[in-house]
Amino acid sequence: MNESFRVAQKLGLMFRPSEPLPKDIKAWALSQLQAPSPALGKASKYASIEPWPDALQPDLSKRAQMWRLFRENRKKARARKDGQDTEAAKKTNERNNLMRKKDELKFAHRNVYGDDQLKLRFTTFWANHFTIGNTFDTSSMIGHAIDEAILANLNGDFANMLYLMTTHPGMLRYLDNIWSAGEKSKKVKNCRKRPNCQAGLNDNLGRELLELHTLSPxxxxxxxxxxxxxxxxxxxxxxFEASNQEMREDANTTNHWQAFKPYYAEPGTKKVFGKTIYAGKNGLKQLTDHLAENDYTIKHIATKLCQHFVSDQPHQADIDYVAQAWRQSNGQLDQIHAAVIERAIDSKEAKFIWPMTWLFQVIRISDATFFKGWNDIYNYDNNLMSTEKIFAELGQSFWSSRQPDGYSSDRQDWLSAEMLERRIRFADAIYNAGSTKQKASEIMDRLGVNEATRSLVASAGKSRRHQFIALMCSPELMGLSHV
Amino acid sequence: MSSIKFPRRNFIKASAASLFMAGVPLAGYTKDRPPGTISVILLEGGMDGLTAVPPIGDPDLMRMRSSMTPSDFLQLNEFFGLHPSLPNYSALIARNQAAVVHATSFPYKKRSHFEGQNLMEGGGLSPFAEKTGWLGRALEIAKLPGRALSLDMPLILRGYRDNDNFFPASIRNSKRPNADLVDLISMGHNSELADLFSKVAKKNTKNAKIPRDPASLAKYAGQEMARPGGPIASVIRVKQFDTHANQVSDDGQDTHGRHAMQLEIVDDVIAAYREGLGDAWDDAIILTLTEFGRTVAANGTKGTDHGYGSAGLLAGGSISKSRIITDWPGLSKKDQFEKRDLMATIDYRAVCAACIERALGLEHDKIASEVFFEPQLPRLYDYIFS
Incomplete structure (x- = not known):
């Protein structure tokens, strides 16, 4: 591949035919970190690209309100009240009040149509680092966390992102923190006086905060x-179902992102990894700041960044370089990301491309339309699968019920006959259903693919469909080394 | 549900000394026809052995975790009960085709899911030490293929190139890949990838209508294993055993909690294997595998946190006598591991080794040193299969 596409494959999502190729790819890559990030997408298949309407991007309090309404209507449906038990009413309830389908489509649209491709790749990295799996009500919060805790803070410092993700209602729910009460809290003390009352500490989030999000074992x-x-x-x-009144009584706020219940809190100071943390709401920021600046955290995440962007087996020098940028900038993410960009460009080694990233790249370089418009989320389309189904079939979705360690960047975890079968099937589906505007030969010329890829595609014969599949499943387009 | 009562003789509360005695040597192994099949159900998240197989005869059980113990458990013997969400499994126990190993674990004590899962699948001496899995290495030695019922190739089966995976696909507007095209693509890739692509070319997609729930996949796996020339091993995942909260539901002690629902899936998977295997059930062994057990005490959010010792559920026609194999450590604070978890007194690797020995006919010493890199691993074969 020519240098523009080699870099865009490793660090970005590749250039759509309408995008001019930058003259200085490194300068472009670094400038991408400051690119504006409107949520670009399409209202329908044939519409032009424009930002998503605000009405489809509710804030947290609106999301909570929608969730409450959803639960209320569902209770009525079970009680056969207010006509909520009809199929039509149930569907309307889901369409109006659940966010997953909208958020997942918006995420796909951003990645296919966005002009901020490097930011989106770093967003994906962090969304995976801070995995929120889909359990119970988190599906209405995952998209919010990705946009508002990660993408919106991509150029802030790591400590801030860590705090925002640790306190995000999606994370607090996913790792069961919302019921956890300190052993000496008022909640536990009062509970002891009543029969069959259970209250106490739940260490799920505390453990993953240290193990996965910061220090590592x-x-x-x-x-x-x-x-x-x-x-x-x-x-x-x-x-998430709590009423505003309950929120005010328990946490003195109606903002789920700042909901701290003193009644459940553990009094007194606590010592975590050598640091004394004071009691009260501010203690958590003290803790996340302490963890964020620890060198184990820096080494752990610098290694993960290099495994994801630089090469399948990053050299210690790559990791040290990124870690050094982290220390020198006191955890400024734009500086850290700039260091990752430099090493990824310098390293000529192959970097395996995740299934979802590959899918976005195939769609972009072939100028295909593979996702529905936001007006058509709930309409059946003969050609286009639902967003939910596309990612489920691909085996990679941020809205799936996955474990908190997220997706591996190690290619060995993605290599199986079934996984490769899905690549072939999706290349086929994109060719057949996506009204691709670019032929394999045109794509190869634009990308400047290597001789091995050209001869592989040539061997596929005259069928344009076969040529397209062979190209997209070539080692070069999948980020694998050649024979 | 009526309780099933078992005579006392089915209960072995062996001492540590008797447990680890060497057993009788196994008859020679013939490559053409392995003695049986082996299927592993991976229970991700940490199964609570004290909920699945509650030690009802231990006076500390109700003291330590009354809220976590089902009141309508099935009675196995004076000391152990079985969770009511395991009716198929309890029927197999009644038929002498199932065994429980209790207070057991892989030798991993640090309570991380991800280190623990890596160790239980990799089977090495420490987490992340191995790039292949214990079952994959055993199959490589035996030169017999296994199959994972998942989109990915789980670590446990890595290590033998003939191992394969299966997961139903449903992608609109895509046809079954043309075998010639797949062969061409494989030629462009390195040998590792070319191997995988050649499996894609050979894939039989007539089964694509199979639902994806674990029980349906288990039934398919059983049918495939029963086929002449079919896989000898299979692996299925059941997720979400990590029940920090709502392990039991609000009314408590019932079968609607999160953990009970997962046990029900395991029960269905075992029943589906049996159905799919048909006559091949007679030589089958199925075993569960989990990264750790859970805390003895409830945590205050109607759940339990990460622990150490758990239970292993074994089933299959190759078991001839139902029993509970344990060296029971007790549940009082002083008997717990680090004053919080069920102690593990049996190394679960030895259970895995015995199942490999039974299904693949490999010698124990070879399994111990070449699969688990632990020449001193005790031989438990006779405790499970004699």
Missing amino acids: AAGYTETDIRNAARVLAGWGMD
Whole structure:
């Protein structure tokens, strides 16, 4: 591939035919970090590209209100009240009040039509690092976390993103923190007086905060550190279904992103990984700041960044370079990302491309239309599958019920006959259903693919469909090394 | 649901010394026809062995976790009950075709899902030490193929190039890949990828209508394993055992909690395997695998946190006598691991080794040193299969 596409494949989502290729690819890549990020998409298949309407991008309090309404209507449906038990009413309830389908389509649209391709790739990296799996009500919050906690803060510091994700209602719910109460909290003390009352600490989020989001087990923290982190977290988060009145009574706010319930909080100071953390709402920021600046955190995440962007087996020098940029900038994400960009460009080694990223890239370079417009989310389309189904079939979705360690960047975890079968099937589906405007030969010329890829495509014969599949499933387009 | 009562003789509360005695040597292994099949159900998230197989005879059980223990458990013997969400499994116990190993774990004590899952699948001496899995290595030695029922190739089956995977696809506007085209694509790739593409070319897609729930996949796997020349091993995942909250539902002690629902899936998977295997059930062994057990005490959010010892559920016609194999450590605070978890007194690798020995006919010493890199691994074969 020519240098423009080689870099755009590793770090971005590739250039659509309408996008001019930059003269200086490194300068372009660095400038991408500051690109504006409107949520670009299409209202319908044949519409032109424009920003998503505000009405389809509700804020957190609106989302909570919609969720409450959804649950209320569902209860009525079960009780056969107010006509909510008809199929039509149930569908309307889901369409009006659930966010997953809209958010997942918006995420796909951004990645296919966005002009901020590097930012979107870094957003994807962090959305995976801070995985929120789909359980119960989190599907209405995952998209909000991706846009508002990650993409909107991509050029801030890591400590801020860490705090925003740790306190995000989606994360607090996913890792069960919303019910956790300190052992010495008022909640637990009052509970002891009543029969069959259960209250106490839940260490799920505390553990993953140390293990996955920051230090990693290499740091050698203890179970006591985990318990104490959970004690700092106790009190954070409220049920998404809570009414505004309950929110005010318990947490003195109606903002789910700042919901801290003193009644559940553990009094007294706590020591986590050598740092004394004070009681109260501000303790958590103290803790996440402490974890964010620790060198184990820096090494852990610098390694993950290099595995994701630089090469399948990054050199220690790559990791050290990124870690050094992290220390020198005190965790400024734009500086860290700039270091990743430099090493990814310098490294000529292949980097395996995730299925979802590959899908977006195939759609972009062939100028296909493979996702429905936002007006058609709930309409059946003979050609286009639902967004939900596309990602489920591909085996990679940020709205799936996955484990908190997220998707692996190790290609070995993605290589199986079924996974490769899906690549072939999706290349086929994009060719057949996507009204691709670019032929394999045109794409090869524009990308400047290597001789091995050209001869592979030539061997596929005269069928344009076969040529297209062979090209998209070539080692070069999948980010794998050649024979 | 009526309880099933079992005579006392089915209950073995063996001492540590008797458990780890060497067993009788196994008859020679012939490559053409392995003695049986082996299927592994991966229980991701950490199954609570104390909920699945509650030690009702332990006086500390109700003291430590009354809210987590089902009141309508099925009674296995004086000491152990079985969760009511496992009716098919309890019927197999009644037929002498199932065994429970209790207070057991892989030798991993640090309570991380991801280290623990890596170790239970990799089977190495420490997490992330191995790039292949224990079942994959065993199949490589035996030169017999296995199949994963998942989109990815799980670590446990990596290590033998003939191992394959299966997961139904449903992608609109795509046809079954043309075998010639797939062959051409494979030629453009390195040998590892070319191997995988050649499997795609050979794939039989007539089964594409199979639903994706674990039980349907297990039935398919059983049918495939029963076929002449079919896979000898299979692996299925059941997720979401990580029940930090709402392990039991609001009314408590019932079968609607999150953990009970997962156990029900395991029960269905075992029943589906049996249905799919047909006559091949007679030589089959199925075993569950989980990364750790859960805390003895409830955590205050109607759930349990990460622990250590758990239980393993074994089933199949190659078991001839139902029993509970355990060296029960007790549940009191002083008996718990780090004063919070069920202690593990049996190394679950030894259970896996015995199942490999039974299904693939490999010698225990070879399994111990070449599959688990632990020459001193005890031989539990006789405790499970004699």
